[in-house]
Amino acid sequence: MIYPENFEEKVGFDKIRGILEESCISTMGRDRVHKISFCSSFDDLSLSLEQTNQFLQMMQFEPAFPAYDFIDMRDKLKLLTTEGKSIEQEDLHNLNTSLKAMEDVRVYLNKLDPEKYNELIRLTVDMDGWEEFTNHADEIIDPKGEIRPDASPFLLEISRKIKSHEKSLSSKIQQTLSQAKKSGWLAEEGEITVRNGRLVIPLKASQKRKVKGFIHDESSSGQTIYIEPESAFETNNEIRKLRNEYYQEIKRLLAEFTNWLRPYISELIEDYEWLGFIDFLRSKAILAIKINASKPKLFNEQRFNWQQAIHPLLYLVFKEQNKQVIPLDIELNKEQRMLIISGPNAGGKSVCLKTAGLLQYMLQCGLLVPMKASSECGIFNRIFIDIGDEQSLENDLSTYSSHLNNIRFFTQEVNNSTLIMIDEMGTGTEPQMGGAIAEASLEKLYEKGAYAVITTHYANLKLMADRYPAIVNGAMLFDTARIQPLFRLKIGKPGNSFAFEIAKNTGLPEEILNKARIKTGKTHLDFEEQLQSLEQDKSQISEKEHELKLADELLEETINKYNKLTAEIEEHRSEIMQKAKEEAKQILNNSNKLIEKTIREIKEAKANKSKTKEIRDKLNTEKEKVLLEQKNFRKNHHKSEKKQEKPLTQKQPEPIQGPLNPGDSVRIRGQESIGQIISVKKNKAEVSFGQMKMQVPLNKLEKIKAIPKDKKQKHSMYGNIMESMQKKYESFSATLDLRGARADEALNKLMHFIDEATLLGVYDLRILHGKGNGVLRNVVRDYLAGVDEVKNFKDEHVERGGQGITLVTLR
Secondary structure, three states, rough: OOOOOOOHHHHHHHHHHHHHHHOOHHHHHHHHHHOOOOOOOOOHHHHHHHHHHHHHHHHHHOOOOOOOOOOHHHHHHHOOOOOOOOOOHHHHHHHHHHHHHHHHHHHEEEEEOOOHHHHHHHHOOOOOOOOHHHHHHHHOOOOOOEEEOOOOHHHHHHHHHHHHHHHHHHHHHHHHHHHHHOOOOOOOOOOOEOOOOOOOOOOEEHHHOOOOOEEEEEEEEEEEEEEEEHHHHHHHHHHHHHHHHHHHHHHHHHHHHHHHHHHHHHHHHHHHHHHHHHHHHHHHHHHHHHHOEEEEEEOOOOOEEEEEEHHHHHHHHHHOOOOOOOEEEEEEEEOEEEEEEEEEOOOOHHHHHHHHHHHHHOOHHHHHHHOOOOEEEOOEEEEEEEOOOEEOOOEOOHHHHHHHHHOOOOOOOOOOOOOEEEEEOOOOOOHHHHHHHHHHHHHHHHHOOOOEEOOOOOOOHHOOOOOOEEEEEEEEEEEEOOOEEEEEEEEEEEEOHHHHHHHHOOOHHHHHHHHHHHHHHHHHHHHHHHHHHHHHHHHHHHHHHHHHHHHHHHHHHHHHHHHHHHHHHHHHHHHHHHHHHHHHHHHHHHHHHHHHHHHHHHHHHOHHHHHHHHHHHHHHHHHHHHHHHHHHHHHHHHHHHHHHHHOOOOOOOEEEOOOOOOOOOOOOOOOOEEEEEEEEEEEEEEEEEEEEEEEEEHHHHEEEEEHHHHHHHHHHHHHHHHHHHHHHHHHHHOEOOOOOOHHHHHHHHHHHHHHHHHHHHHOOEEEOOOOOOOHHHHHHHHHHHOOEEEEEEEEEOOOHHHHHHHEEEEE
16 A cells, blocks of 8 residues: 555656556557556565566676567457458568567577576466477568568469569560650650659650550659550559469468467467566666666565665766765664654755655565665565655645645554654744654554654654664764765764754854744754764663673583484483493393203202312303303493583572672572672773673672682583683684685675674774675775774785785774
8 A cells, every 4th residue: 555646656656667668569558557556565566576686686787688689469460350450561570570570589588597587487388389380470471561572372473474464564664665765755754753653654645646555644744644655554454363373372372371370369468468578577677787686685574674775866867967876774663663864954864764664665576676686675565655745726735734634644544564654853833842742643653653764853752762762863974074964874873953053164154043042942952962962872781792692602502402402312221221221131131041051060960069060160261251241241231321411500609789890700690600899980880701791880780709610610500601702712712714616605704703703802903805896895994994993904014915815993
């Protein structure tokens, strides 16, 4: 659902549609462009974006696509469904040409790499070949669209007769012409010409009775007549008769072809629709090339995280002027679903809003968008916008009234999958009242779970970010030194209108500005500074929360590994016990057999002393063997149990009272991991948990009795965590070699490398990417530029690798 009706004109999509139409080479493609509509189906959008992206890749990296002769024959074919209708000669030529073009496209697509272009190849699965039709058409017409003389035996015979008669006629006319020339009867042109389809000669009007024949025409001046000699009458009449038979044969051939074609017309029309879709895909790919668009990551949820997004129309205008568009980084998600953008006038707030609206709409129309391919995009079921002046004299509607009508509609129709964009919310009436209505309306939209991008100058809307967790401020940055906007969006803090600075820069007298400052009051001026300071503190807290989250994730990962190992040990222990029981049973069985055998032998020896003694000695020997086996089994079994038994829990040390000082052993309240204080500053302490250091508020820590290091490692499961961290630190290399890797593979390795270095506290890094054509170097630097943990980066010294190596320093 889109609101208002002129949504496309408001965000500029009508101009995007116009560019697409210009890129089409057929009416079939343009029809598709006219039918573009907003879509909220994840599957349909995923397919559409992938098809367009593959077509873009094909146009950029594969041989030239056969984009020619996409002739729309749908209406002509529909007429032929009526019995008695026959295809015209020109239409047959166009049909033949376009079917061959269709076949060229099908063959081209089927030759593509099926792994890279699977969706394009899938488009040809239901396509039928029309070679039989084109072969039949080629028998009737030549490549120029003319009827072949040998299209049928009868036509060939007629053609030969016509040529023979024309030759005879030419000879007769030439004789008369020669006689007229000698006699001086010819007009100035004096050559054989054609009038009413018959060969004639030009005579002077005064000499018209010198040659017997039929006058077909005369010149405008009346000085020249065009006469058909009497000797040519019969031959000309014969030629006309033959030509009539010739055209009747052509009609018969075309009617025969049409009757043969008629059963397949519906299939043909479907294939022309397919050709139109190919033309449409091509136009979308051409648009993507023009605006430098790419396919972002698509998610079936309401959110987006755009990197380096630009307004496509602004990009095209600036490109002609050799100017650069400042890219936009913007994010909305469940935790941060309403963005309040503030800043100076002409600072880019409205452009930012229009960029968000246009790009999201383009995406949900199946178009690639100008932003980094690593950007994340979601899907909204509804997009509403309130921007521009909608006052109407006919409807007695003021600008503010129109805004209120839009707000009323929004509050009634909005849901948790709606994206709303409102420009200068609350303006158009008395500021205090307008701000209050705007705030109350925004609260209602917030309650309904809507997502929103809103621009404003009102401080009460900026302050809502402190009361509502899913509302965040954004500022359009301003260069206070040069008194000019930077057109960059900074999310996380509110913007300043810089009204006095801009007024001063425009030349407004200082006297007026001073009076304005007095009227405004110092309290209001300080308010903006306090608001900026508040947002900075909020940003720092968010960063610390992120650090804690990373630490918790590491702990959870380590605990999961430990639990998995414990489960494996228990599983092996059960196996060992089962094996032990089986071996003991076997020993017992062997012993019983030995005793029974001994008794039997004694009975058989009939108590012979020497024989009995020999049997007893043999029994003792076997007994010693069994005892030795039993002893070895117990020894090995005991070792296995001892080796696998590890305590899972341990009584934690009790907290003790006293001030917190560097060197004290502490733990975070409610957790078991034990660390050591490194330093204390104001109300925070820097605590070391093995190789991991964290800033923790003092009121979150509790002091405990120091535990000897060897005891902690032996008995605490968290000792294993620190040991794991130590191993990670020891095995970590501060140099990452990306040479030879693909761009996506290199980016993935780089992300993990930076994350691990940040976690382990390694601040100086080297990244080897080589020089080559600079692709890997650009990928690396684009990523590093957007990572907050990166303090700076630069090329290595020329003698040590230069531009082939990037040195990185973390904060």
